[in-house]
Amino acid sequence: MRKITVADAMSAKPSRIGPEDTVVEAAKTILSKNIGSVPVCVGQKLVGLITSEDIVKRIVASNKDAKKARVKEVMTKNPVTIGADAELVDAMKLMAEKNIKRLMVVESGKLAGILTDGDVLRVAPELMDYLYAELEELKKDVQKAEADDLCEACGNYTTDLRLVSGELLCDECREAV
Structure with missing residues (x-):
């Protein structure tokens, strides 16, 4: 039986947002796509990740104006990444070790997909x-x-x-x- 890789479970071509976009735009993307986060990219290069939790904690709870706040001010810089050819079991261990719900999948320095705890449950x-x-x-x-x-x-x-x-x-x- 063939080993199961991150590529087998990940969501390929996820929605993206730029660091200069507003937090409102990020929130709209999260809501419209029914997802918990959006990778932040400059071109194809991953520079961060913004989650619904980031928006609640850093904008809503702090009474900041989401229309003025930029994604780069709220995002998690340097999110944890993994390669698409990594074994899924190793990705699961990494997620547990880092206590995170999602991994950014990067190939040749470019965002290839996202692996979430939901993706893992699906497979x-x-x-x-x-x-x-x-x-x-x-x-x-x-x-x-x-x-x-x-x-x-x-x-x-x-x-x-x-x-x-x-x-x-x-x-x-x-x-x-």
């Missing part, structure tokens, strides 16, 4: 299938390794098998020969 069944398949392969490897370490005379497991008269024998069976 969770496929991810579970992949993890179960990996677990089954590991079980087979362990069983094979254990079978390789069984004495051919008594069947006991040991890490000290030696070839005696064409048979792999444990210490006790070697002494009996």
Whole structure:
């Protein structure tokens, strides 16, 4: 089974906004697209991220004028990024480690997409299938390794098998020969 990558789960070509746009424009984009955040870009280059939480905390709760405030004043600079070819499991670990809900997906310095906790949940069944398949392969490897370490005379497991008269024998069976 193929590994699941960030590209398999991310939302490609997300809405974007510029750092000089007003916070009202960012809020309208967030509402109209029913999303929780908008990447902030200069051309194709990611420079920040503005979330609905940023707007509430830094504008609404502070009684600032959203029509005058610029996105660059409110955005999170240097958001956490990941490559599209990274394994989804690694992205999930990074999100948990940083306690964040979204990762910006960057390829060659350009924004390629966004991975949210919702995107991860959407592919969770496929991810579970992949993890179960990996677990089954590991079980087979362990069983094979254990079978390789069984004495051919008594069947006991040991890490000290030696070839005696064409048979792999444990210490006790070697002494009996």
